[in-house]
Amino acid sequence: MQETSPWLCILPFPTLVSLSSPQSAAIHGFRETEKSRWSEASRAILQRVQAAAFGPGQTLLSSVHVLDLEPRGYIKPHVDSIKFCGTTIAGLSLLSPSVMRLVHTQEPGEWLELLLEPCSLYILRDSARYDFSHEILRDEESFFGKLRVPRGRRISVICRSLPEGLGPEEPGQPPPAC
Numbered sequence: 001m002q003e004t005s006p007w008l009c010i011l012p013f014p015t016l017v018s019l020s021s022p023q024s025a026a027i028h029g030f031r032e033t034e035k036s037r038w039s040e041a042s043r044a045i046l047q048r049v050q051a052a053a054f055g056p057g058q059t060l061l062s063s064v065h066v067l068d069l070e071p072r073g074y075i076k077p078h079v080d081s082i083k084f085c086g087t088t089i090a091g092l093s094l095l096s097p098s099v100m101r102l103v104h105t106q107e108p109g110e111w112l113e114l115l116l117e118p119c120s121l122y123i124l125r126d127s128a129r130y131d132f133s134h135e136i137l138r139d140e141e142s143f144f145g146k147l148r149v150p151r152g153r154r155i156s157v158i159c160r161s162l163p164e165g166l167g168p169e170e171p172g173q174p175p176p177a178c
């Protein structure tokens with residue numbers, strides 16, 4: 001029997017809400033939720049993500065952001081709000097491949113693209129997080145160099161560090177989406 005991926009337990013989303021997060025205006029064709037309770041199998045995966053992306057001294061937002069982007073959905077260039085998000089953003093991409101483009105906010109000629117394969121993890125930290133905008137290209141523009149990367153439904157699971165100076169969040173109080 002084929003083993004079921006633990007990530008499949010997040011599909012379909014039972015209670016998806018529009019969180020109107022600061023970045024939501026940049027995102028088109030999506031649903032999202034903040035999730036703090038996970039199955040044991042998913043927790044094990046999240047721990048691997050967190051061990052790879054965050055240092056021992058970093059505190060994370062207590063909820064993980066889950067974003068469900070429809071095949072025609074895309075994310076316009078933005079820098080995550082420094083009010084709600086610290087130095088590090090780590091995103092696990094599921095289902096469809098996609099292309100993430102980073103563009104320097106002061107030097108638009110300085111840019112790079114990342115091919116986000118399903119089950120890959122990207123980490124935006126320090127300069128990549130603060131000095132570059134990030135975006136997910138829409139299907140029509142979804143090329144990695146000359147390689148066409150057709151977009152389907154994409155789900156991302158995003159962990160973020162807490163902004164400096166903010167203590168761990170109050171238990172039971174969901175953080176603002178970041």
Ligand SMILES: O=C(O)CCC(=O)C(=O)O
Binds near residue numbers: 080136
């Ligand atoms: O889907 C992703 O990997 C990135 C989402 C994002 O940029 C955001 O929610 O601010």
Ligand SMILES: [Fe+2]
Binds near residue numbers: 079134
């Ligand atoms: Fe973002």
